[in-house]
Amino acid sequence: MTATGPSMYSGAPAHQVTTTDTLLWVALPYVVIAVFVLGHVWRYRYDKFGWTTRSSQLYESRLLRVGSPLFHFGILVVLLGHIGGLVVPKRWTTAAGVSEHMYHVTAVALGTVAGLCTLAGLAILIYRRRTVGPVFSATTRNDKLMYAVLTLVILLGLSATVAANLLGGGYDYRETVSPWFRSVFFLHPRAGSMAGVPILFRLHALSALLLFTIWPFTRLVHMLTAPVGYLTRPYIVYRSHDTTLGRRPPRRGWDLPR
Amino acid sequence: MRVMAQMAMVMNLDKCIGCHTCSVTCKQAWTNRSGVEYVWFNNVETRPGQGYPRQYEDQERWRGGWTLNKRGRLTLKAGGRARKLLTIFANPKLPSIGDYYEPWTYDYETLTDAPLQEHTPVARPRSLISGKYMKVSWSANWDDDLGGSAETGERDVVLREVSEKVKLEFDQTFMFYLPRICEHCLNPSCAASCPSGAIYKRTEDGIVLVDQDRCRGWRMCVTGCPYKKVYFNHRTGKAEKCTFCFPRVEVGIPTVCSETCVGRLRYIGLMLYDVDKVLDAASTPDDTDLYEAQRGVFLDPHDPEVIAAAERDGVPRDWIEAAQRSPIWALINTYKVALPLHPEYRTMPMVWYIPPLSPVVDVVRDTGHDAENAGNLFAAIDALRIPVDYLAQLFTAGDPAPVDAVLRRLAAMRSYMRDLNLGRDPDEAIPARVGMTGEQIYEMYHLLALAKYDARYVIPAAHAEDAHKLEELATECSLDYEGGPGMTGWGPFGETSGGAAPIAVENFHMLRQRQTSDVPAGREHLRGRVNLLNWDGKGLPEGLFPPRGGDEGPGPGGTNPPADSGAAETEPKP
Ligand code: HEM
Numbered sequence A: 001m002t003a004t005g006p007s008m009y010s011g012a013p014a015h016q017v018t019t020t021d022t023l024l025w026v027a028l029p030y031v032v033i034a035v036f037v038l039g040h041v042w043r044y045r046y047d048k049f050g051w052t053t054r055s056s057q058l059y060e061s062r063l064l065r066v067g068s069p070l071f072h073f074g075i076l077v078v079l080l081g082h083i084g085g086l087v088v089p090k091r092w093t094t095a096a097g098v099s100e101h102m103y104h105v106t107a108v109a110l111g112t113v114a115g116l117c118t119l120a121g122l123a124i125l126i127y128r129r130r131t132v133g134p135v136f137s138a139t140t141r142n143d144k145l146m147y148a149v150l151t152l153v154i155l156l157g158l159s160a161t162v163a164a165n166l167l168g169g170g171y172d173y174r175e176t177v178s179p180w181f182r183s184v185f186f187l188h189p190r191a192g193s194m195a196g197v198p199i200l201f202r203l204h205a206l207s208a209l210l211l212f213t214i215w216p217f218t219r220l221v222h223m224l225t226a227p228v229g230y231l232t233r234p235y236i237v238y239r240s241h242d243t244t245l246g247r248r249p250p251r252r253g254w255d256l257p258r
Numbered sequence B: 001m002r003v004m005a006q007m008a009m010v011m012n013l014d015k016c017i018g019c020h021t022c023s024v025t026c027k028q029a030w031t032n033r034s035g036v037e038y039v040w041f042n043n044v045e046t047r048p049g050q051g052y053p054r055q056y057e058d059q060e061r062w063r064g065g066w067t068l069n070k071r072g073r074l075t076l077k078a079g080g081r082a083r084k085l086l087t088i089f090a091n092p093k094l095p096s097i098g099d100y101y102e103p104w105t106y107d108y109e110t111l112t113d114a115p116l117q118e119h120t121p122v123a124r125p126r127s128l129i130s131g132k133y134m135k136v137s138w139s140a141n142w143d144d145d146l147g148g149s150a151e152t153g154e155r156d157v158v159l160r161e162v163s164e165k166v167k168l169e170f171d172q173t174f175m176f177y178l179p180r181i182c183e184h185c186l187n188p189s190c191a192a193s194c195p196s197g198a199i200y201k202r203t204e205d206g207i208v209l210v211d212q213d214r215c216r217g218w219r220m221c222v223t224g225c226p227y228k229k230v231y232f233n234h235r236t237g238k239a240e241k242c243t244f245c246f247p248r249v250e251v252g253i254p255t256v257c258s259e260t261c262v263g264r265l266r267y268i269g270l271m272l273y274d275v276d277k278v279l280d281a282a283s284t285p286d287d288t289d290l291y292e293a294q295r296g297v298f299l300d301p302h303d304p305e306v307i308a309a310a311e312r313d314g315v316p317r318d319w320i321e322a323a324q325r326s327p328i329w330a331l332i333n334t335y336k337v338a339l340p341l342h343p344e345y346r347t348m349p350m351v352w353y354i355p356p357l358s359p360v361v362d363v364v365r366d367t368g369h370d371a372e373n374a375g376n377l378f379a380a381i382d383a384l385r386i387p388v389d390y391l392a393q394l395f396t397a398g399d400p401a402p403v404d405a406v407l408r409r410l411a412a413m414r415s416y417m418r419d420l421n422l423g424r425d426p427d428e429a430i431p432a433r434v435g436m437t438g439e440q441i442y443e444m445y446h447l448l449a450l451a452k453y454d455a456r457y458v459i460p461a462a463h464a465e466d467a468h469k470l471e472e473l474a475t476e477c478s479l480d481y482e483g484g485p486g487m488t489g490w491g492p493f494g495e496t497s498g499g500a501a502p503i504a505v506e507n508f509h510m511l512r513q514r515q516t517s518d519v520p521a522g523r524e525h526l527r528g529r530v531n532l533l534n535w536d537g538k539g540l541p542e543g544l545f546p547p548r549g550g551d552e553g554p555g556p557g558g559t560n561p562p563a564d565s566g567a568a569e570t571e572p573k574p
């Protein structure tokens, strides 16, 4: 169907695709994407007021000053790593002259360090949430669920990496997981490439799908409005009030709504 | 030249009695909700004193406002855009709740619920942050009237700049009150610090507002404002600030703090200014030149060239006329008695102050001399360096000359008017000594001492084309008939047809209903419309949600908990 067709997946070992596999690696991803996208649209339309980081720095600053940057910088590097590993096909890096070994060593080293930073930061943040009274009482059930899922995803991801690379002989997910990931976005999902993947990787992927499902309904929405526009906008924003708040000229029943 | 209009305020500090009425009424109007218990859009500080939040004036510590970089360019003191984004995950310069104060309530219930016992039950203070019992040890005006100043006095940031001698005896020397609201600056560093661009300055009247739908809780504005007049609502995770009571000002009535001020010391009016000059003025190299630089940004509303430019730039005719009658223009420019608060922060603040002469008068009187005699007063202003230096640190970045000049003008008015009031021949030499005429002094006296309502507030309504609505408000026709649009938001063609009533009008009716009826407000009048401005965040106001199926409707007897049951405390949003 697409030009990127079969050749992309040529390296994937063939496996028997069961119904479960189809459900998990074909149906589920689309459900998650739909929920993620529509969830954000819905939240943006109906709950702009709730769209915030809900910063708790007013209550406590000492632990946050350490934990939050550690976690955030960690997770942003991890995020970049995932984009690099999942989105960029192996052929491209090879073509660019990066050998499999080089790529692997850098990825594992950087990934592990960033992952550990994330985990340490997250541990500090959770410890802070639990032990600092005002922060704890400002923690909603929603937050707790989010933290549980987030921790699960990170722990599974880290342990998959550690188990496969440091303990095992190394595992090249770019031959299996990545093609599957891309195939989902090419609307040509290949459940087969996921079928034979080690269990920890599969669990990590599933937990991530769970995280993305709840994402739009948690405080994590703040990531989508990361303020990059700040770098280019003029310092002082001027706005006219008649398009925003306060009084409007009367609208008659026969006028079309504006 | 690009002309803009700015709604501005001047406060005459001589008249402030420190009663905090302004703070309380403001709180009732704007911040009596959960999440902003510790927030005072209007607060009154005793000077000398630490202020609220504690020592907010120490910009070496808090890094609010603007500063000049090595190349003389204006930059945010807390760091530019890249730096802001790199430190966004934990703001390094955010005041903690302890720097404001931990808000509390009392366990009033024990007073009524306690069983019969030997000792009178007491209501213990309980933290509104953690919910635990607490020991109250600081508040928004803990050092009110210099209370405890022997312990905390040396922590006054402004005093640090004044001479060593003052530090030891300042509280015997003088004291005055400084009411503060947001300055609605011409060059607001809060807006410049906001990563999501949610804080904006209105083009029509210069009021600085936070768009609650665009604020994402990055909490950089709190650091950015050197006056610490943006606050973080810890329940909603959004920034909030003084609104200059825009719903009131838009219909031509003064802010709540001004309207209720016991000393009647607040003036509200327009200033026309040249936006193109703001950046240059704010970049003036010398701190002490900033006062004059800011005055240079203002435009004379009587100048035909300015009028033509203002009309070209869309300032309505009635606004230009209002700017001509503006008490602010008179106080800042004609009489030159108003000064900006901390011009050295370079935000070009627009709430100015007439410094108090009373510290000087008090000393003269206490030493047994005639405190109305011009010679005595002038001599005292020269001799009493302490109050003058202190005021200069507040209002002119340390330059005593403008403060001196203002105090002399106030002293001249005092003694010149005494002669007039006693029926004696006025001494024209007195005004001459401060470069004024007797007539000018008399007019200034009219504005400052008599301070009639119409002279204090010259507030043009928001839109000329809405002027007929104001008449409706003033004459109470058509808006208040049962079922009229002002009452319920129902026009002839169903809900909200006919347009929304101004918020001020809606509030007025709401409050009147509350005060005059036996049934809870909104029971039968609201019919499904909710005014969230009157909602304190607790319970579910009727009409917020449609009635449950089968139920005849919410409310007493329905499914809603009573408004103050606490059972329906608002959960923070995810
Ligand atoms: C570049 C984008 C991001 C920015 C600018 C950002 C910024 C922030 C800020 C300002 C806070 C509030 C900290 C505080 O004062 O309490 C916060 C909290 C948080 N962020 Fe982010 N964030 C970003 C991306 C992410 C991502 C990708 C995740 C997770 C997948 C994440 C997870 C969290 C969590 C869990 C908290 C709550 C921390 C706590 O208070 O316990 N953020 N973020």
Ligand code: SF4
Residues within 6 Å of the ligand: B181, B182, B183, B184, B185, B188, B189, B190, B191, B208, B224, B225, B226, B227, B228, B229, B230, B241, B347
């Ligand atoms: S005083 Fe008001 S307008 Fe000026 S920087 Fe502070 S919050 Fe912004």
Ligand code: SF4
Residues within 6 Å of the ligand: B015, B016, B017, B018, B019, B020, B021, B022, B023, B044, B177, B179, B260, B261, B262, B263, B264, B265
């Ligand atoms: S109400 Fe007026 S007199 Fe009273 S504290 Fe406020 S500004 Fe001062």
